[in-house]
Amino acid sequence: MSFKWLKPYMPRGIYARAALIIILPVLLLQVAVSFQLFRRHFEGVTQQMSTAAAREVQLVIDLLNDPTPTADSLDRVLSNLDITVSKPDSLSHTDTRLWYDFSGLIIGRVLRKEIPTMTALHLRDDRIVTLHLQLDTAPVTVTFDRRRVSPANVHQPFVTMIFFGFVLTVIAYAYMRNQLRPIKRLAKAAEAFGRGRSVPYSPGGAVEVRAAGNAFLDMRNRIERYFEQRTLMLSGVSHDLRTPLTRMKLSLSMLEDDERVELEQDVEEMQRMIDAFLDYARTDFETEHADVDAASFVREVVDGCSRAGQNVTLHKIEGDGSFSISAGTVRRAVENLIGNAVRYGTYAEVSLRITEKSVRIRVEDDGPGIAKADREQAVKPFARLDSARNQNQGPGVGLGLSIAADVARAHGGVLRLRDSERLGGLRADLVFGR
Incomplete structure (x- = not known):
């Protein structure tokens, strides 16, 4: 049997779901017990007491109808019998009782x-019962104590049940909250690590939660060691390559102009490739976050690229904040x-x-x-889509979009690639949460 129709009505938070798990059974139990208690106990007792009182009233009626009493x-x-008999001015034909x-x-x-x-x-209150009777001789009213036809304080068991049910629910929820707190701490630590930040975390709670926390710490340590080793390796490779590149530049400077132009272009391209590799290696390792307007x-980045000779302008800014x-x-x-756009x-x-x-930063070209069909492939490292982007228009190693996507993921955001409706080229959106 499928319960998919119930899913939209279920709470999303773990605290709310835990409260529902605790409160719903208690509430259903109280309703079931209350129903059975009222039906089996109070209803049966009230019937017996009302029958006994009716027989006493019938005895009084017989005496009142007797012509020679x-x-x-x-x-x-x-x-x-503690019964009061009186003669009313008018006889009522409408029952009355309190709504509850x-x-x-x-x-x-x-x-x-x-x-x-x-x-x-x-039954205007819970103390007196008044009966309007049409006798053979004259109409009369019979009054007696309410406690003779029903148990006193019928509501007390229900109030007691509701009170202690509420107390037990609060105690159970407090205990459940204490058990769920380590899970939320683990979720916050995992979310922070997914955004590129490493926050202090120590496992706690039940044995299963502790095991999950220890597994998370082992995973985080292994990933951080991997990032550090990758950065150190690429930094060492870069350092080793820069020395021969510097010697090559010095050697090329001694050649004739017509001989060294192409060689110098190759050396510059190698330099750019090394810089791109280092940028890619540092993407996940730099985790210092700060609030930035x-x-x-964005103005500083656009101004810097414009001063570097790139044909880029700031189109518009909507909203403000950090x-x-x-x-x-x-x-x-x-x-x-x-850089890719220009x-x-x-x-x-x-x-x-x-x-x-x-916060959405959009770049269009x-x-x-x-x-x-190629956008998923385009964000992978070293991807070069010759059919989509003309590689002859500039040097590249296929890391630009990959670095942008990794930066977005490290901050809990996303990189979206779409067609630019205004300029007709590519539209790249960097979206970060606040």
Whole structure:
């Protein structure tokens, strides 16, 4: 049996679901017990007591209908039964009771069955019962104590049940909250690590939660060691390569101009490749985050690229506010997107949109763009899509989009590639949470 229809109505938070798991069984148990208690106990007891009271009232009716009773005998019976008889000005034919007096329904049903001459039953409070009777001689009203037809304080068991049910629910929820707190701490630590930050965390809670926490710490340590080893390896390779490149530059400077131009271009391309490798290696390892004003940050990046000779302008800024980022890595990501835009197109525009929950940095160009089927491949390291982007228009090693995507993921964000509706080329959106 499928319960998919119930899923939209279920709470999303773990605390709310735990509260539902605790409260729902307690509530259903209370309803079931209350129903059985009222039906089996109070209903049965009320029927028995009402039947006994109806027989006493019927005895009084028989005495009142007797044409030869003595006043002393009638008064003695009324005194012993603690029943009051009076003659009303008018006889009522409408029953009355309090809205919450459910036992009054049983009392009325029993008394009407046992006393055919009763025209109305008044239960205006929980202390007095008044019967309107049409006798053979004259109409009368009979009054007696309510405790003779139903148990006193019928509501007390329900109030007690609700009170202690609430107390037990609070205790159970407090205990459950204490058990769920380590899970939330683990989730926060994992979320922070996914955003590129390493926060202090120590496993706690139940044995299973501790095991998951220890597994997370082992995984985080292995990943951090991998990042550090990768960075150190590429830094060492870069350092070893820079020395022969420097010697090559010195040797080339001694050649004739017409002989060294192409060789110097090859050396510069090798230098750019090494720098790109290092940028890619540092993407996940730099984890220092700080609050940065989004508008000022984007203006600085665009101004820097413009001063470097790239044909890029700031299109528009919507909203204002700051977001927590590693400024160096995000700057490299935006610069890579701008570099790709002006490399494969002739013009690039940058826009910024700030909302309550996110910051979106958009880079658009007028180049050939990237086909929809190739966009997933384009963000992979060292991807070179010759059919989508003309590689003859500039040197590249296929790391620009990969670095931008890794930076976005390290900050808990995403890189989206779409077609630019305004410029006709590629539209790259870096989206970060606030």
